[in-house]
Amino acid sequence: MKHLMTTLSGLALAGAMTTAGAAEITVGGKDYTEQLILSSMTEQYLDALGHDVTMRDGMGSTILRQAQENGQVDLYWEYTGTSLMVYNNISESLSREATYERVKELDAQKGIVWLSPSEANNTYALAMREEDVEERGIETLDDLADAVNDGEDLTLGLDAEFYARDDGWRPLQKAYDFKVQRSDIVRMDTGLIYSALRDGDVDVGMVYSTDGRVPAFDFQILEDNRGFFPAYALTPVVRQETLDATPELAEQMSILSELLDDDTISELNSRVDVERETIEDVAESFLQDNELL
The missing domain is CATH 3.40.190.10 (Periplasmic binding protein-like II)
Known part of the structure; x- marks a missing residue:
């Protein structure tokens, strides 16, 4: 209406x-x-x-x-x-x-x-496949930080802009107090992240919250429980x-x-x-x- x-x-x-x-x-x-x-x-x-x-x-x-x-x-x-x-x-x-x-x-x-x-x-977000969220018990960015700090093997797909932005990857790690090794980060074009995450080539991917592929590919956005993203x-x-x-x-x-x-x-x-x-x-x-x- x-x-x-x-x-x-x-x-x-x-x-x-x-x-x-x-x-x-x-x-x-x-x-x-x-x-x-x-x-x-x-x-x-x-x-x-x-x-x-x-x-x-x-x-x-x-x-x-x-x-x-x-x-x-x-x-x-x-x-x-x-x-x-x-x-x-x-x-x-x-x-x-x-x-x-x-x-x-x-x-x-x-x-x-x-x-x-x-x-x-349309906020930035990190997402995982729904089955991995259930299996690994990672539902929030705090959960992700804990998993990384505990040495869990996770590969992340990020695009170049998010990797370098002032509201992007580095300050996000600082806000949630974790550090991912460069060898565990794959930088790629934004569109490729979705297919890489869907196909299991990465475990966590940067997505946009309004992207239609998030529900279509059965992704779950990890809750930004500390309110990092504006x-x-x-x-x-x-x-x-x-x-x-x-x-x-x-x-x-x-x-x-x-x-x-x-x-x-x-x-x-x-x-x-x-x-x-x-x-x-x-x-x-x-x-x-x-x-x-």
Whole structure:
């Protein structure tokens, strides 16, 4: 019902804006399924509203952020926790709401505006195969730390970005007081981690909490029982200069934000990664289903 009401109000708003504020907008995106879906969805949606849209997706987080700060990207979907810890170097633990307000305030000083957040929270996580969780008795990150410290033989699959991030692997080990030997860590592309974990090539893998392959491959996310990871509320961010020139973007993007939550994002991701639909088709059908195309 919420989605229906949002869509109906969105239809009227989007229709009224179709020609009024058409502008040249460069939409950016990161280099994994969820972000590729979102950038395609945003491109198709804004194009239907009459904007002249250019897409620059498939970028790393830091490179994409720099591109926005430098004016090469106008709009993309970011995660509040990433801005808090990676771009603004804030390590304190904050609530979801406080994280949003803090990054909104800090990034405003850099000419970046955080628009309406969605209900989707795509946090980093470590996962294991469900049968291994039951067999080894590892359900939380504290359990994992204890197993490592007790010398249990575990191989971990991590991607390069998580391995190096300020909210990633090294500070996670510090927070949970354990140390995995480099020889027990396999660094690989994000997408390969899921198949490696499924096939038993690694015992623990870095995953995204809204990735559709987590339930599809019978993975269990290990509980972050010490609350290490901040909230990663999925939110459109736009350059202040772009928003000043096209103020209706705020309300146009809020229509999409209100349609996105964890279950919706997970389903969209699964359609690409598990059912093998194309990025563009999934994005287009989502917009059509919500009568935004």
